[in-house]
Amino acid sequence: MQSKTDNIKQVEDYVKSIMLVEVAHDFKHVDRVRKWALRLAKNEGFQDLESVEIASLMHDIGLSQAQSRSMHGEVGANMAVNFLSEKTTLSPQRIDEVANAIRFHNSHRGGNGILLAILRDADMLDLFGAVGLMRALTSKYSKLDYDPENIKGETWQMTSCDFDQRFASGVGIGNYIVDQINFQLSCDYNLNTETAKQLARPMIEFMRHFVQQLEVEVASD
Structure with a gap:
């Protein structure tokens, strides 16, 4: 046995x-x-x-x-x-x-x-934190990184429901790698257990800071 x-x-x-x-x-x-x-x-x-x-x-x-x-x-x-x-x-x-x-x-x-x-x-x-960023970059490597006119992307701070509507209408995640990152961030809304919600918080903040820092660096004069 x-x-x-x-x-x-x-x-x-x-x-x-x-x-x-x-x-x-x-x-x-x-x-x-x-x-x-x-x-x-x-x-x-x-x-x-x-x-x-x-x-x-x-x-x-x-x-x-x-x-x-x-x-x-x-x-x-x-x-x-x-x-x-x-x-x-x-x-x-x-x-x-x-x-x-x-x-x-x-x-x-x-x-x-x-x-x-x-x-x-x-x-x-596994969508969050440093690993989440690595997965976004490797899985969407063929896409443009960001829109110079809207660095954080039109999907910045969208909820999972917002992305559900995009999928239902055929729009999809978006045209840029930053949209993939924003989509992964939105998955935070769907966590079930209290343990996962607690574990996710610092990793979510890390990813948000990454997108915000990207905007700071690209937009700086």
Whole structure:
């Protein structure tokens, strides 16, 4: 019979084999999410740490097969069910809980449960701070950096609801890297747990200061 360590090792090897080329969504990302999620789980009193690790490691596996990014949660959940049922000792109930978290992690609507809340928050925490800036710069490297006429961008201080409206109307995040940074900042509004909200504050301030300092340096005479 496999131990918990064996289950996680199986999952790690599987995830590493399929998450090879996605910029800003590689194994380093899911490993960071795992660390955040374990910290959140311990602080929030969620005891099934093995499921936390597995959901964190597998939450983006759907990116390797989904036809559109918006579907990667659903695709990843199905992939997780197939793999976990065949390769691990997790019970069907725990597999369903992990799959539910993966299925809904990339939306702030739908789904329920503390495992989902922890995974969502851990994934969002990786959007903030120095790591968040690195991810914005690497994932949007082909875009212009900022608009000289509006350095902080038209999306500066927009909320998650504001960005939802932009997506619904087809406008999207924006044309500049700074818009991506502003979008990531807006995700702060969607954090679920008190632990995540506290952890996010200094990282959010760091990113805000970066954008403000960019304006100071570019606009200075």
